[in-house]
Amino acid sequence: MTTWITICDTCKRDDWADRGVEVTDGESLAVLVEAAAEGTQVRTRRTSCLMGCTHGCNIAVQGEGKLAYTLGRFTPDADSAQAIVDYARMHADSDTGRVPFREWPQGVKGHFVTRHPPLPKDE
Incomplete structure (x- = not known):
């Protein structure tokens, strides 16, 4: 089952304006x-x-029928991007979207903001 990474392309870190x-x-x-x-x-x-x-x-990080997560406070660099993708691959391999903490890439630890349960299949 497909896992999606949705990236906010309007995010600006606190020092964005100062960096010009x-x-x-x-x-x-x-x-x-x-x-x-x-x-x-x-x-x-x-x-x-x-x-x-x-x-x-x-x-x-979202997948149909799985727990979804919002993560933030990343530095826009290659290491952060790779950690995000590595975590999303683990999410994709999981039946529920839950990945044991000990398996998380170091680059996502401390970046979790919210967890959302999957949407119900019935109305």
């Missing part, structure tokens, strides 16, 4: 995550806001 860059931190992270996910079973998409501005850079 035109590309948002979210856009920078999105490019890196997309590249790291190439050739894996993980899919990526961008959105224009995950409403976690105090936690920028934000991503969501």
Whole structure:
């Protein structure tokens, strides 16, 4: 089953304006995550806001019928992107979306913001 990484491409870290860059931190992270996910079973998409501005850079890891997670406070760099993709691959391999803490990549530890139960299948 497909696991999706949704990347907020409008996220700006607290020092964004001081750095004087035109590309948002979210856009920078999105490019890196997309590249790291190439050739894996993980899919990526961008959105224009995950409403976690105090936690920028934000991503969501989701799969149908599985626990979903929002993670934030990433630095837009290759190590963060790889850790995000590695975690999403573990999520994809899990029947429930739950990945044991001891298996988490170091780069995602301390970045979890929320966990959401799967949506019910019935109305």
